[in-house]
Amino acid sequence: MIQSRLARPRRRVATIISGTVVAAVTLAVGLTACTSDTGAGVIDTVGTIDFVNPLAIPPLAEATVNAAGERVFDLTAEEGTTEFTPGVATDTWGYNGSYLGPTLVAKRGDDVRINVGNDLDEATTVHWHGMNLPAEMDGGPHQTVEPGASWSPNFTIDQPAATLWYHPHPTEKTEHQVEMGLAGLFLLQDDEESALNLPRSYGVDDIPVVVQDRRFDDNGQFVTDVRGYIGPIGDQLLVNGTLAPYLDVTSDVVRLRLVNGSTARLYDFGFSDGRSFDLIATDGGLLREAAPMDGIRLSPGERAEILVKMTPGETVKLQSTPPDLGTSASAATRNAGDDTLDVMELRAADALSSIGATPTTLANIVPLDKADATTDRSFTLNGYTINNRLMDMTRIDETVEAGATEVWTVDNAMPLPHNFHVHAVQFQVLRVGTESPPAELSGWKDTIYLEPGVRYELIMQFAEYTDPNFPYMFHCHMLAHEDAGMMGQFVVVGPGEQAGTPPTAHDAIISRENLAVGNGPRVLTPDHGH
Secondary structure (H helix, E strand, C coil): CCCCCCCCCCCCCCCCCCCCCHHHHHHHHHHHHHHHCCCCCCCECCCCCCCCEECCCCCECCCEECCCCCEEEEEEEEEEEEEEECCEEEEEEEECCCCECCEEEEECCCEEEEEEEECCCCCECCEEECCCCCHHHCCCCCCCECCCCEECCEEECCCCCEEEEEECCCCCCHHHHHHHCCCEEEEEECHHHHCCCCCCCECCCEEEEEEEEECECCCCCECCCCEECCEECCCEEEECCEECEEEEEEECEEEEEEEECCCCCCEEEEECCCCCEEEEEECCEEEEEEEEECCEEECCCCEEEEEEECCCCCEEEEEECCCCCCCCHHHHHHCCCCCEEEEEEEEEEEEEECCCCCCCECCCCCCCCHHHCCEEEEEEEECCEECCECCCCCCCCEEEECCCEEEEEEEECCCCCEEEEECCCCEEEEEECCECCCHHHCCCECEEEECECCEEEEEEECCCCCEEEEEEEEECCCHHHHHHCCEEEEEEECCCCCCCCCCCHHHHCECHHHCCCCCCCCCCCCCCCC
C-alpha cells in the first residue's frame, strides 16, 4: 500500500497589494512571462520510483594549514560526465569532480582561504551563500574568474554553526551554471552547537540532502525547455547528485540537512506516513528551541536541519507535497505548485544505535530590537525588477553603515512566486503581514519566500566590514529572475563615508592577463583588512 501524507490546504492568495495594482503589474511584465512559460502541468511521482541507488554523500574537502595559520581549501570548477542512470553519460559540471562539489567544514574563529580555479570554457564566480565576510571575498558578479585563471578569497569565520552552501553567481549565467551542477555545502561549527547532544557523524547520522530537479532529453542530457514563470521545471529529482536514492539508517535519530538546490522549484518536505520531525535549524543556524512539524516549505537557496526518529526495520519516504505558493490555482499549476514528489527512501536497520534524548533548547538567539534600527528600507519585487530597477553593475542602490541595525520591508507585488536573498548578513523576521513569524521563520535567515501580497518585515545588523566600492547583492533567488536583472547592490561604509564606484566588469575580472608567466594560474590575494 502506498502511503502519502496529505497536502496542507493552500491559503487563499492575497488580493491587497500595497502601492501597486496587480492588474497593472501583470500587464506590464507578468503576462509576457506567463504566456510563454506555461509550466509542466501536474507532476506526481509518488509510488512510481524504485529507489535502487545508495545516496551519494559529498566528500569532505581536504584542508591544509598554511604558514599564516589559514585553513586552506582547493576548489576547481571543471567539466565532466556523470552517469545518473547506468550506461547513460550526461554532460555535467562540478567542483573537484564531475557533479556538485566537496563539503567544506570550518569552525567559528577559523581563518580560511579557498583557492578557486576555473577549468571551464567560460567565466564563473563562487559565492559563499549565507557567509558573513568582506564584500571583496563574497564571490558575486564582480569577482569573476576567467577560464584558466584562479582566485583566492580569505576571510575569518565569525558566525554561528550553520548549513551554508556555495555556488556560481556570474552575471546572466547563474541558472545555467548551477543547472549544470556547480554547487556544494559549507558547514560551520561552533562550541554552542558542539555541546548539544545532536547527531553529528557526517554521512552516518548527519546527512547532507541537496535536492535538485532536473529534466533529461532522449540522450540523457539536461534540458531546461519546460519552464514556468519561476524558471525550469524538472520532472526528476537528484539528491546529492543521486537519482532514485535510498539511505541506510543505522541510528534511531537522523539529522537531515535539507538544501533546496533547485534553480526555481519550491518544495514542501515531509514524510510519506505523515510523521512529525523536529526542525532544529534554518539558513543561519540553530533555532532557540526545536520545533515539531510535519512539513516545511523551502524556496530556492533556503536550508533547514531536521531530526527524524526511526524505529528498527522500518522504511519511510521523504516527500515533497504541493507547496503553498500563495498564488492562484492556475499560477500554482504552471509553477510546480501542485506537484507531489517522492524524494528519497530511508531504510532503518534491524538494530539501531541510540544517542539518547536530543535537546529541545538549542541556541541563545538574542532578538534584534526594532527600536535600535537606524534605517527603514522598502523593497518591492515587480516583474523582474526590484523597486522598478533592473540590475546595473555600475550602480550602488543602497548604502549601509557598518554595525547598523536596519529594518527591510519586502513585498512581492506580483501574483506569481518570488523569494529574496541578502548577501553577507543573517536577518530575523519581525512580521509576516500582520502576524508574528511561524516557527520555521523564527531563527536566522538569509533567504525567504515572498507570498504575493504579503509584507515581510526583516531586521538585520550589518558587520564591520567596510568597502565603499565593492558591493554585496540582494536579489530574487529564483535564478532565472536573478539572471534577468532582479537584483540590486549595496555597500557597507564607515561613519561619514560615502558610497564609491563599483568596479566595472573589466576591472573585476581575474583574466588571463593576470596569469604569472611560467607558473600556471596566479592565486590572487586581495588586500582587504578584517
